[in-house]
Amino acid sequence: MSYKAKFRIWRGEGGEGKLEDFTVEVNEGEVVLDIIHRLQATQAPDLAVRWNCKAGKCGSCSMEINGKPRLGCMTRMSTFAEDETITVTPMRTFPVIKDLVTDVSFNYQKAREIPSFTPPADVKPGEYRMKQIDVERSQEFRKCIECFMCNNVCHVIRDHEENKVNFAGPRFLMRIAELDMHPYDVADRKDIAQDDHGLGYCNITKCCTEVCPEHIKITDNALIPMKERVVDRRYDPLVWLGNKILRR
Ligand code: SF4
Ligand code: F3S
Ligand code: FES
Numbered sequence: 001m002s003y004k005a006k007f008r009i010w011r012g013e014g015g016e017g018k019l020e021d022f023t024v025e026v027n028e029g030e031v032v033l034d035i036i037h038r039l040q041a042t043q044a045p046d047l048a049v050r051w052n053c054k055a056g057k058c059g060s061c062s063m064e065i066n067g068k069p070r071l072g073c074m075t076r077m078s079t080f081a082e083d084e085t086i087t088v089t090p091m092r093t094f095p096v097i098k099d100l101v102t103d104v105s106f107n108y109q110k111a112r113e114i115p116s117f118t119p120p121a122d123v124k125p126g127e128y129r130m131k132q133i134d135v136e137r138s139q140e141f142r143k144c145i146e147c148f149m150c151n152n153v154c155h156v157i158r159d160h161e162e163n164k165v166n167f168a169g170p171r172f173l174m175r176i177a178e179l180d181m182h183p184y185d186v187a188d189r190k191d192i193a194q195d196d197h198g199l200g201y202c203n204i205t206k207c208c209t210e211v212c213p214e215h216i217k218i219t220d221n222a223l224i225p226m227k228e229r230v231v232d233r234r235y236d237p238l239v240w241l242g243n244k245i246l247r248r
Contacts, residue, residue: 002027003082007035009047010089013098019087020044026077032088033061033072036100048099056213059147063100064089069149069211072100091152107148110168113196114175118187134183140221141178143214144171150208150218156201167198170208170218177226190233193226202227 007022022043024035036049052058054073061072066080066087080086094102119128151169152158168176176197180189193199206219216222 005035005077005080005082006085007039008085008087009036009039009044009100010096011044011047011099013096015096017096017099019089026082030077031073032063032065032070032075032077032086035077036072036088048097048101050101057145059145062091062147062149062152064091064152069153071147071149071213074213091148093152093154093158094148104148106164107146107151107169107171110172110197111175113168114172114179115187115189115192117179117182117185119184120186123184128184130183134181137181137221138178140216141174143216144174145214146171147213149211149213153207153211154202155205155207156198163198163201167201170202170223173197173199173202173226174216174218174222177222177229180226180229190226190230194230199223199226199230 003026004023005026007024008019009022011017011020022039024039024043026035033049033051033054036047040047040049049061049063049072051061051073053060056071056074059071062069063072064070065072065075067089069091072088088100090096090100090102091104094104094106097103119125148169148171151171154170156167157164157169173193176189176193176199179185179187180193202223204219204224208223209217209219212218
């Protein structure tokens with residue numbers, strides 16, 4: 001069964017733009033990205049959208065649909081009423097390049113700032129042995145498809161451009177937590193999480209967890225445990241004393 005849907009889509013570039021109205025055909029089983037492709041093919045050939053896999057795995061097609069961050073390729077049209085106007089806008093936290101395409105280089109910059117996996121010098125590759133529980137813990141975090149919807153929705157940077165320099169966002173605080181939990185990682189990640197990547201800015205609103213298309217429990221399994229690790233380091237007088245003595 002086909003029907004005509006009403007879409008309002010953000011068009012513009014260089015900080016300027018407006019919502020444009022379209023009426024477009026929808027067929028059974030289609031997703032929002034299908035409709036955007038139909039608009040490109042029929043009414044708006046220059047409508048810009050980033051996508052790649054159309055299978056929820058590349059993380060490219062992040063956008064805001066009716067104000068909520070979603071993957072265009074995983075949002076079924078059957079989610080909406082047929083007479084509903086569907087508003088599609090680019091992710092708000094990142095600068096718009098054109099239409100629905102944002103410049104997400106903030107995220108790659110933050111990724112580069114995190115020191116890489118640092119195994120002990122005396123353990124050679126092939127000698128690493130991990131308990132299954134540690135494997136499973138990091139496997140959850142490695143399901144991340146880098147759609148950056150968690151960073152997009154976090155209020156720390158969504159409404160405060162000035163915080164971007166000091167805050168890596170949930171995706172990369174999760175990466176730090178993953179490395180800190182790795183039994184073979186010997187880098188000291190606790191102080192940099194707090195001081196350089198803004199872990200303290202996170203006040204556990206859990207909006208990041210709510211939008212994650214991979215259903216990663218970012219807040220409960222990465223951010224809160226990382227906060228606990230930092231607190232143990234900073235406020236446990238015995239840990240503090242032990243560090244002092246060892247550093248002498
Ligand atoms: Fe996307 Fe989830 Fe990864 Fe964040 S943690 S970038 S929401 S997949
Ligand atoms: Fe932001 Fe997630 Fe913390 S949305 S405030 S990083 S719990
Ligand atoms: Fe790859 Fe949507 S196109 S996640």
